[in-house]
Amino acid sequence: xxxxxxMLSVMFLAASLTAAAQEQEQGKIEYEFxxxxxxxxxxxxxxxxxxxxxxxxxxxxxxxxxGWQFSKIFGVRLAINAWQSKDGFKTISTDQVDYWKFNYVxxxxxxxxxxxxxxxxxxxxxxxxxxxxxxxxxIAFNNKEANDFETSYQAAYGQQALRYLWDGTHTxxxxxxxxxxxxxxxxxxxxxxxxxxxVVGDKFNSKKGGGSDWYMSSLVSARYIFGESYKEIYxxxxxxxxxxxxxxxxxxxxxxxxxxxxxxxxxxxxIGSDQMSLFEKQxxxxxxxxxxxxxxxxxxxxxxxxxxxxxxxxxxxLSELRAQAIADALVKLGVEESRIExxxxxxxxxxxxxxxxxxxxxxxxx
Numbered sequence: 001x002x003x004x005x006x007m008l009s010v011m012f013l014a015a016s017l018t019a020a021a022q023e024q025e026q027g028k029i030e031y032e033f034x035x036x037x038x039x040x041x042x043x044x045x046x047x048x049x050x051x052x053x054x055x056x057x058x059x060x061x062x063x064x065x066x067g068w069q070f071s072k073i074f075g076v077r078l079a080i081n082a083w084q085s086k087d088g089f090k091t092i093s094t095d096q097v098d099y100w101k102f103n104y105v106x107x108x109x110x111x112x113x114x115x116x117x118x119x120x121x122x123x124x125x126x127x128x129x130x131x132x133x134x135x136x137x138x139i140a141f142n143n144k145e146a147n148d149f150e151t152s153y154q155a156a157y158g159q160q161a162l163r164y165l166w167d168g169t170h171t172x173x174x175x176x177x178x179x180x181x182x183x184x185x186x187x188x189x190x191x192x193x194x195x196x197x198x199v200v201g202d203k204f205n206s207k208k209g210g211g212s213d214w215y216m217s218s219l220v221s222a223r224y225i226f227g228e229s230y231k232e233i234y235x236x237x238x239x240x241x242x243x244x245x246x247x248x249x250x251x252x253x254x255x256x257x258x259x260x261x262x263x264x265x266x267x268x269x270x271i272g273s274d275q276m277s278l279f280e281k282q283x284x285x286x287x288x289x290x291x292x293x294x295x296x297x298x299x300x301x302x303x304x305x306x307x308x309x310x311x312x313x314x315x316x317x318l319s320e321l322r323a324q325a326i327a328d329a330l331v332k333l334g335v336e337e338s339r340i341e342x343x344x345x346x347x348x349x350x351x352x353x354x355x356x357x358x359x360x361x362x363x364x365x366x
Contacts, residue, residue, distance in 0.1 A: 029278060031123050032231045033072045039226070040065040040077075042194060044219035048205060052088050056099055059084040061217050063194075067112070069229070072121045075112040079134065081198070082106065085215060087205040089149065089161050098153075100145035106174055106198065108136025123187075123230035130180040138174040138200045143167060146206045163208035172201030182223065190223040234278045262366035263290045267326055269359045271309055274321040276329075284326060287365050288333035299335070299365040301326050301342035306355040312347060320344030322361045330363075 046061035047054060060083050067077025082105040090097045112130040143166060153161040176199070182192025196217050204213040265283040267276060276284075291297050303323030305315035323342040331337050350358050 027237045028235045030233045030235055032233055034228050034230055035070050036229045037226045038067050038223050040221050040223040042219035042221040046215055046217050048087055048215040057086040059086050063219055072117045073114050077110050079110050080107045098149050100149050103142040104140040106138045108134040110134035127183050132178045134176040136174045139171045141169045162206040164203040165206045175199045188225045192221045194219045194221050265363045267361045269322055274325045284329045287363050288330050288335050291335050291365055297365050298339045299363055301363050303344040303361045304358050305347050306358040307347040308355045316346035319346045326361045
């Protein structure tokens with residue numbers, strides 16, 4: 001009578017916790033940030049703002065950067081922006097504008113601030129936005145066209161046009177600020193668009209303007225990430241109800257022989273694949289734990305394929321690969337190969353009405 005009352009109490013406990021068990025069954029995946037280096041190659045246009053037509057002062061621009069992302073939010077990079085800049089001078093008496101071009105190279109150290117990660121870290125997010133802040137040097141050279149213009153201007157008008165004209169090289173301090181919008185193509189590849197405003201000294205364009213000169217770079221970028229930028233961590237269910245009930249039974253019921261109920265798990269696969277997610281691998285681990293505890297048990301594995309995609313021959317092969325993948329996983333977890341039987345059923349049997357659910361391997365251990 002006492003044993004009967006205990007068993008009834010255990011059954012009531014199991015029934016009352018069924019809803020909680022369903023919620024805890026799958027567990028979840030969390031992402032852990034990993035520090036990493038990256039390399040970016042960029043190309044686009046550069047334009048200064050001198051009040052002239054945009055098409056007349058647009059120039060080709062290129063940039064390369066090498067950086068280190070040391071947290072979810074902050075990163076640092078060494079960037080080298082270079083190529084060409086254009087400017088012009090308008091003759092007041094004729095309204096004629098003469099243009100010249102020159103070259104420059106501008107190395108800088110930039111701090112990046114990931115705005116998107118302020119709202120939660122997700123390395124598989126499609127789009128991210130960084131703010132950029134940097135300082136460096138701007139080294140201009142090859143100013144021959146501006147010098148030729150000054151010579152011809154003085155010959156024609158008898159006065160000086162470019163009051164800050166320089167020859168050889170001219171170096172000035174550079175500050176920059178901008179934004180980088182980039183899209184995830186794969187774990188190690190990103191494609192983006194960067195726009196930065198670069199402020200330099202007044203002599204950069206050879207004209208005296210009474211303030212700093214500046215130019216804008218608009219660049220399309222490709223970025224490669226070295227190594228892993230994140231890790232996936234499986235968070236197991238908290239206190240599964242099955243385990244609670246099992247422990248209660250073990251503690252309160254004394255029997256001469258423990259009888260194990262058969263265990264069945266359904267391991268699902270993606271279309272055309274024999275690879276398993278972390279969720280599915282956890283189911284195989286549960287079967288392995290059961291078999292190691294119940295040393296007399298054996299496992300029967302049947303692999304299946306849906307009948308709406310692929311050929312009959314391919315689906316048969318795929319079902320066998322799925323069954324074998326589950327068997328191999330059990331062996332790696334410590335189950336003897338002699339205790340496992342597996343086979344592929346192809347599309348001969350459709351276990352579920354939903355075709356997607358028939359991309360499955362079913363394990364029965366008893």
